Amino acid sequence: MIYSFTNDYSEGCHPNILRRLTETNLSQQPGYGNDEATLESVAAIRALCRNPDIDVHLVAGGTLANLIVLSAFMKSYESVVAAETGHINNHEAGAIEATGHKIETVPTPDGKLTPALIQPLLNKFPEFHTVKPRMVYISNSTEIGTIYTKQELTDLSVFCRQNNLLLFMDGARLAMALSAPSNDLTMADIAHLTDVFYLGATKCGGLIGEAIVLANPALQKDFKYYIKQRGALMAKGRLFGAQFAELLRDDLLFKLGKHANELAQQMAARFQELGYAFLTPAQTNQIFPILPDTLIAELNKKYGFFVWRKTGEGMSAVRLITSWATPQTEVDLFLKEVEQLSRN
Amino acid sequence: MIYSFTNDYSEGCHPNILRRLTETNLSQQPGYGNDEATLESVAAIRALCRNPDIDVHLVAGGTLANLIVLSAFMKSYESVVAAETGHINNHEAGAIEATGHKIETVPTPDGKLTPALIQPLLNKFPEFHTVKPRMVYISNSTEIGTIYTKQELTDLSVFCRQNNLLLFMDGARLAMALSAPSNDLTMADIAHLTDVFYLGATKCGGLIGEAIVLANPALQKDFKYYIKQRGALMAKGRLFGAQFAELLRDDLLFKLGKHANELAQQMAARFQELGYAFLTPAQTNQIFPILPDTLIAELNKKYGFFVWRKTGEGMSAVRLITSWATPQTEVDLFLKEVEQLSRN
């Protein structure tokens, strides 16, 4: 294989992080998230959110963040509403249900939820015999590469507050969402419009770590108990601290997200020029062009990527992902290959 | 504060690990534990255990390892037996119960379980109204610094197999246990005598990571589902792989454990010479001398450590911990201080 466009976690991390770990390696630091790097990360995220009262907790991964947050804030009979494509619904091996909660899903072509999609779940009858929606789970960018506009997120936020629902954003790829060309949201907007969200490092230049932001003050009390109970409170929290302290210095995280997006946009533009359609709008670093199966087979001999699903006779959507570490040259070579194969 | 003897996770990691991470940083690697460093780690552990058929899975921390293992192998009405001092009983915020299982505890002065201590829990009456013990949880070294001999572990193992109990060893500090002066166990013994155990990196030279070893082949099937479901399957498994690949090269892990033990033994020897008693035998890198509260107060002005509990009028046991990174000079200075204060 020449190069893999299978995912955005194939490489290690931005060198600044390894430098930081090396330089601070032998200083004695308190455990469990009280180290200097973690405190620096928390301060940086508060500044980005323009809100000194938010709470920030660093945990290892996205599934862990999702299960901790969702189980912490729901009573046993309460459910979380998600898009059918939501990561919690498809790719977490039942992690949310294992904490005792139902995920209520709605189909949505672009992976995004809207008030109109959620409303029917609030009208269930009869009381007591059904679960009661309490949280709304969205991903930004979504599992299929799309992003929320400020208007869309505002509408959801207003709807949730009117209906006693907590809005939770999975931000495993928030860096890419916020650095996408069409984005008009800021971290401060997100802290204002959601109750809780997280900002991911793993998929954008970090080795490990998601920063859970408790924006709603009512959710902050005793949260560390949940982290400990789910096995997510790390003795050497400095490891997580180093990721965010470095990635949030000089907007590095968002610069890396922009790099990933730009390479994917180059790919998308070329596929469009070649006349190919897309399964979903190509907005971030995950794109889903619909290609002839013959072309896919040829490309797959040299490049790693995921065949998403059949879309029609002899055609399938593929998922191509670029990362903070993808070199321009690999994209150039790949697109040259596509072009040649498409001409034949 | 001059220096902290509070725990063995105040420093970063052995430099070899950072070097490895740096050197391999940009190579594209498969995610979720299929990277080269993880494969190398698994091979090294199989070799140490002299058993090519064991399964090895790397997870972030001890509480995570405990809750994944215990919930994976028990039916909902089955319980785990532990010493009252067991980490799962006291310091995991109810992590095991949160997975639905009762911990049945027995008091034991040295933190170790024996067949005689477990037997009464097997005689419960009446059937169906009580939980049914299925797993036995032990720690080596224990939470209070003691270790199991080969004879003790063999006795437990025989007892467990006779009584349809699975034996599980928490090895967060197994490196120290196996490099203790009085130890006569090997990794191969442990893989032979237990059903499942883990070998910790976090407390002995790693940044993060515990290696779960499924020694009993009946436990191996589908285990990765449990890891994923509990949020413990990391996209960049290479981070965990690098820890064990380096720590298991040339027995580095055990050399680091030996270093930690030796410094603690030096302390213990000096306290003994000064006439102080101990709460538990000083066998590894955690020692529990019983000191006058006045001495403790003075020492605490300059050194970090944990006051464990009152043991009598004006006397308390303290916990002093040394690590792979503790310098000889700090121990020397500390002991000089102890000596001077004791003479006054």
Next chain:
Amino acid sequence: MIYSFTNDYSEGCHPNILRRLTETNLSQQPGYGNDEATLESVAAIRALCRNPDIDVHLVAGGTLANLIVLSAFMKSYESVVAAETGHINNHEAGAIEATGHKIETVPTPDGKLTPALIQPLLNKFPEFHTVKPRMVYISNSTEIGTIYTKQELTDLSVFCRQNNLLLFMDGARLAMALSAPSNDLTMADIAHLTDVFYLGATKCGGLIGEAIVLANPALQKDFKYYIKQRGALMAKGRLFGAQFAELLRDDLLFKLGKHANELAQQMAARFQELGYAFLTPAQTNQIFPILPDTLIAELNKKYGFFVWRKTGEGMSAVRLITSWATPQTEVDLFLKEVEQLSRN
């Protein structure tokens, strides 16, 4: 209100049950299901199933039976497949998820599952990241009044055994299913084709009680622990025993089911004569005619029933249920009313 066709649990129980309870009231009986009436019930069910090796356990209600059975036989990462209309999916307030398991649903117009509907759920990718189907939940009669034929159940059974799936039948209304005109299944067939099912008393002449039948011997061991742990092991099991001992004497249960079915069929025939369509085939004691909203409004002034859902402009499906205790005269009066209102 003149009369309610809202459900089949509005009345008490067949008088034989009260007579039995009265006659045996002061005899001292062992608790927890070891009383004479329970033993008699178990023997009767074994005889009906033509299988002396099945295990039978009596519990209070359907949701309790469902949650005990499903949680007993699935590992935490395993899921149960159900029709979207399944009771466990819609009307149990998340009871199954509260035990830690995902329900994977498939849409189906008649409330019945087929191998073709289940197959796609077995092809999920990638391994470890998704739940793994282990049980198949069906209801007979279904939540929308339909029943399984012997061929349909056989096909499902073969498919499940080929795919390592356990087949579980919710028989809250099994009495009606087995006494329906078009039925060709026996209790013995069901015990042969499923792994576990239950036979309901509550909705067919009993005050309380569902008899869980463990047909697959591999499921029998230690099952009483699950019953106890879920709070379902009753001190005075004689109460449940009396229900089944009497209902299974001289096929009383099935005679009562037949009575309920016949009255519903009379209704269905009349609605058909009047030119109304049905949401689902009218096979048992639950029928779903599609009526003008104006007619529904008039009928609702005198009769209790449930408006199921809008089906088009000015038309809705209603659910009419008859029971073992519904008198012929009430059905006659109701149909006269329908006829008169339809003519206007």
Next chain:
Amino acid sequence: MIYSFTNDYSEGCHPNILRRLTETNLSQQPGYGNDEATLESVAAIRALCRNPDIDVHLVAGGTLANLIVLSAFMKSYESVVAAETGHINNHEAGAIEATGHKIETVPTPDGKLTPALIQPLLNKFPEFHTVKPRMVYISNSTEIGTIYTKQELTDLSVFCRQNNLLLFMDGARLAMALSAPSNDLTMADIAHLTDVFYLGATKCGGLIGEAIVLANPALQKDFKYYIKQRGALMAKGRLFGAQFAELLRDDLLFKLGKHANELAQQMAARFQELGYAFLTPAQTNQIFPILPDTLIAELNKKYGFFVWRKTGEGMSAVRLITSWATPQTEVDLFLKEVEQLSRN
């Protein structure tokens, strides 16, 4: 066997209940606790508690009541404190842990909790690493026959309110407690001093049923969801309603409790006259005389009872239980037997 003193649930129920069930058998009643008998029961309990604002919910049994109540009011990291002898700790097959919560137990010779016994559990260190006590579970009468005085319950109540703990009383045998000679508590006191308790019918003249009383208004919202989710919301709630409607008419429940107590007290008095000691004070219908093993062996040939535990060389405590249905004549014959055997 001549007669069983093994428990207080060997017989059926008071005839008034069967009469009520028979008389109302064919009236159509709403399901799920909205029937006339349940409404009558709720009104009767509100009157007994002298509080129209309490909520009352009827469920089948004690373990079900315990697991519903405890899981409803605790966050996942919160624990319930109980006496080591508590029913939830020993005889519910891990039902509470199966809902995800740790039971923290304290040894107590008489089965009763006091502030002094609970206080140490509130001082745990360090935060986040341990569970946090939130509920206190007591039984009245206790599992070993003793009862709380008004002063003792008041002290506990004050302590709990000062420490943000919810006080929960298991009243499976509350009828006996409140009709015991030394009792000075009323239902109104209990509704005032606890946050939630239940009043049992099963062990005092009913066939089935425990009435959960939510005295603390903050606990009342949405409680029915928990009942439904745990499988405890019965279609024919009229069955439970009939128990309490009849047992609470003219204080029948407490008269039956008094009868059971009086017969046990007769036994206790005679054992005392014969010089035997008791394991615990004989205050209600469960007594624990300490008898010679030879006498026990002889008595066991004719009478059913439970040998509780060895108390010394050749001596054991036995548990003798009388019920609302125990005839005076059986007690007389038993005591005659005891006397004769003791003389030999």
